[in-house]
Amino acid sequence: MRFSGLTSRIAGKSADSWETHYEALARSQAGEDIIMLSVGQESDQLTDDRIVEEAVQSLRSGRHHYTPVQGELALRKAIAARHSELTGQYANEDQCSVFSGAQNALFAVSQCVLEHGDEVILVEPYYSTYPATFSCSGATLVSVRPSSNMQINPEDVTGAITDKTRAIVVNSPNNPVGSVYTREQYEPIVRACSDRKIWLISDEVYLEMLAPEDRVSPAGLPGADEICVTVSSLSKSHRMTGWRVGWAVGPRELMQHLYNLTLCMIYGLPPFIMDAATFALQMDSNIADIVRESMDRRRKIVAGLLSGLPNVRILPASGGMFAVLDVRNLGTGSMEFTRRLLDQYRVSLLPCDGFGDSGEGLVRISLAVEDGLFEEACQRIRAFVLGLSAIRTTNQDG
Amino acid sequence: MRFSALNKRSEIFLCAFRAVIYLGNADLDRIGSMEPSVCPNHTVIRQ
Numbered sequence: 001m002r003f004s005g006l007t008s009r010i011a012g013k014s015a016d017s018w019e020t021h022y023e024a025l026a027r028s029q030a031g032e033d034i035i036m037l038s039v040g041q042e043s044d045q046l047t048d049d050r051i052v053e054e055a056v057q058s059l060r061s062g063r064h065h066y067t068p069v070q071g072e073l074a075l076r077k078a079i080a081a082r083h084s085e086l087t088g089q090y091a092n093e094d095q096c097s098v099f100s101g102a103q104n105a106l107f108a109v110s111q112c113v114l115e116h117g118d119e120v121i122l123v124e125p126y127y128s129t130y131p132a133t134f135s136c137s138g139a140t141l142v143s144v145r146p147s148s149n150m151q152i153n154p155e156d157v158t159g160a161i162t163d164k165t166r167a168i169v170v171n172s173p174n175n176p177v178g179s180v181y182t183r184e185q186y187e188p189i190v191r192a193c194s195d196r197k198i199w200l201i202s203d204e205v206y207l208e209m210l211a212p213e214d215r216v217s218p219a220g221l222p223g224a225d226e227i228c229v230t231v232s233s234l235s236k237s238h239r240m241t242g243w244r245v246g247w248a249v250g251p252r253e254l255m256q257h258l259y260n261l262t263l264c265m266i267y268g269l270p271p272f273i274m275d276a277a278t279f280a281l282q283m284d285s286n287i288a289d290i291v292r293e294s295m296d297r298r299r300k301i302v303a304g305l306l307s308g309l310p311n312v313r314i315l316p317a318s319g320g321m322f323a324v325l326d327v328r329n330l331g332t333g334s335m336e337f338t339r340r341l342l343d344q345y346r347v348s349l350l351p352c353d354g355f356g357d358s359g360e361g362l363v364r365i366s367l368a369v370e371d372g373l374f375e376e377a378c379q380r381i382r383a384f385v386l387g388l389s390a391i392r393t394t395n396q397d398g
Numbered sequence: 399m400r401f402s403a404l405n406k407r408s409e410i411f412l413c414a415f416r417a418v419i420y421l422g423n424a425d426l427d428r429i430g431s432m433e434p435s436v437c438p439n440h441t442v443i444r445q
Contacts, residue, residue, distance in 0.1 A: 115402040137402060166400065197399055226399060257405040 010132040017128050017354030020338045024348030035377040037366040038338075038348040040175070040321040041241045042291070044370050050283060051240070055276035063271040070259045071098025071247070072274045078281035083249045086207055087230060088220030091249050097258040098274065100266055102205045102233035102246035106133050108265070109229050109248055110167075112257040113199045114139035118166035123152050124356035127175045127203070131354075134169065145358050150177040150315055150324075154188040161192060167199040170218065173206040176352055176364040177324050178299075178317025180210065186218040194223035201229045205246075206320045208237040209292045214319070219249070226251060236321060237288040238280050245269065245277040295321055298367040298374050305378040310389040321367050324352065325381070328361030330388050337363055340388075345380040 021038040028034040036043065046052075070076070076093035083091050099105035106129075114120055116138035122130055123144050135141055144160050147153045157168060168189060172181035193200045202218050219228045233246035248258060262268070302323045306314050311329040327337050334351035341347050350366075352359030365381070367374065 111404050112401055113399075115404065118402075137404075199399065251399065253399070254401070257401055260405065 006136060009135045009138075012131070012354075017335070017351050020335075020342055021348055021350055024342055028348075032346065034342070034346045034348055035369065035373055035380070036348045037369065037374075037377055038350040038364070040236065040366050040368055042239055042294075042368045044373075045239050047238070047240050047243070048280070048283075048285065048287060051238070051276050051280045054279040055272045058272035058275035063275060065271065067268040067271045067274060069263050069268045070255065071096065071269065072271065072278065075274045075278045075281075076247075078278045079247045079249065082281050083219075083230060083232070086204075086215060086232075087217035089217070089224060089228070089230075089249075094252050095249055095255060097248050097255050097262065098269055098277075099246045099248065099262070100269060101235065101244040102203065102231050103129060103133070104244070104266070105231045105233075105246045105248040106130075106201070106203060107136065108258055108261050109201055109231065109250075109254070110134045110137050110139075111261055112254060113201075113229075114166055117164065119162060119164040121157060121160050121165060121168040122356065123157060123168075123170060125150070125174070125176055125352055125359040125362070126169070126356050127171060128350075128352075128354035130169065134167075139166065140164075143356050145356075146177075146179070150174075150179050152179070152181050152185050154185050157189050158192040161196060161198065165196070165198050167201055168193060169201045169203065171203040172216070173210060173319030175206070175320055176322050176350075176355055176359070176362070177315055178320035178322055180214060180318040181216065183216050183221065186216060186221055190218050190221045190224050190228070193227045198227065199229060200224070200227050201231065204230055204232045205236055207232065208288045209295065209321075210319050211292070229254060234277055234280055236291065238285070239287060239291065240277075240280065243273055243276065245273060292319075294371075295319075295367045297371065299323060301371065301375055302365060302367070302378050305375070305382050306385070309382060309385050311392065312385050315362075323365045323367060325349075325363050325365060326361060327363055327385075330385070331392055332388065334359075334361055334363045337388075341381065341384050344387075345384045347377045347380045347384075349381075 024034050028036060075098055076096040079096045080091045080093050110133055114137035118139040119142045120134045120139045121142045121144055124146055131141055142160050144156050200218055204217060207215055218224055219230045229248055229250035231248050234240040303314050313326040315324045334353055338349045338351045350364040352362035352364055
């Protein structure tokens with residue numbers, strides 16, 4: 001049978017980069033001693049009991065019918081309040097749409113603002129689902145490489161704008177490299193988007209995990225109201241990955257289009273999930289602070305154990321849930337590195353080949369397992385790298 | 399700001415949906431089997 005052209009746009013390197021992860025997951029579930037560092041999820045941590053209880057009570061009270069397609073009013077109000085607090089941009093509930101996770105929100109926004117003939121600018125390295133998410137619309141991807149320290153260079157971004165550019169996508173703190181963008185970096189981009197009526201799509205799922213003084217969102221800058229779409233979720237900040245609650249905040253006209261799309265796509269989220277999400281946003285909590293402290297601690301562990309090794313380099317990072325190891329000088333591609341690491345040392349990492357050309361030769365290390373296990377994983381990676389380096393040296397000498 | 403042409407297509411679905419509600423049949427499972435409906439902006443859908 002024939003399939004649509006969309007199927008080729010959603011396949012490729014980005015999808016391939018997850019192969020090792022899924023194999024590791026299957027082997028782990030079959031009982032093998034594998035440390036999973038290939039996904040950004042604190043598998044050893046549970047969602048706060050109070051949030052779980054709210055969902056249970058909601059379900060028991062009969063909250064299991066159809067819901068407003070754009071999201072329950074109470075949840076949209078809570079999202080608007082949280083968005084205003086985090087970004088500095090005032091928003092109300094009419095500017096918020098609820099989705100089944102930030103990934104779903106990005107996909108929906110992409111569908112509503114992009115189409116064949118358009119160009120969308122992505123800053124590398126970008127999250128591995130972005131190529132499929134944004135090219136699915138038919139738009140052409142335009143990649144902008146980062147600076148040598150994996151930072152965004154605003155002149156490179158604005159320099160990539162053409163008459164066909166319809167959207168620019170930014171992600172800070174960045175997945176995978178953890179770079180955090182500043183107001184000075186965002187300002188020229190917001191200004192260019194505002195002047196040329198280009199959408200600025202900002203993926204901010206890791207923003208709340210930064211210290212308040214470090215949080216910068218383009219949505220809060222002058223000129224952003226008309227052009228900026230902010231996408232976020234509860235997955236990382238509230239340890240709620242499996243609940244699949246995310247949102248988009250943007251101009252009201254966009255929300256109307258997102259409503260129409262949601263109506264024919266997911267038709268709203270389960271009410272008990274939305275009740276729990278509302279509770280999570282309104283409860284007195286420091287979960288995001290705890291997550292940030294855990295990630296910062298493990299960033300130090302990985303730097304301590306893997307810095308100074310021959311032929312590899314840990315990239316500097318300020319936020320997010322990952323460390324990135326540059327293995328280009330080892331002579332193995334990142335796919336082969338992760339494959340052999342899994343087979344020989346039973347640690348699962350994610351190759352960054354699917355994160356754009358500048359991700360080739362990089363591997364992503366999740367910081368989301370408890371300290372003892374994380375340190376053990378770093379020791380295994382260290383032994384693997386030392387072994388590979390020794391072989392490489394022997395071969396060069398020979 | 400410009401939007402994609404998809405928005406017009408999903409709007410047509412919405413009109414069909416509203417027509418279903420208007421006709422007093424909110425059973426979503428039956429949308430696919432509805433006869434042609436009419437709304438102010440679009441003439442919809444199945445022949």
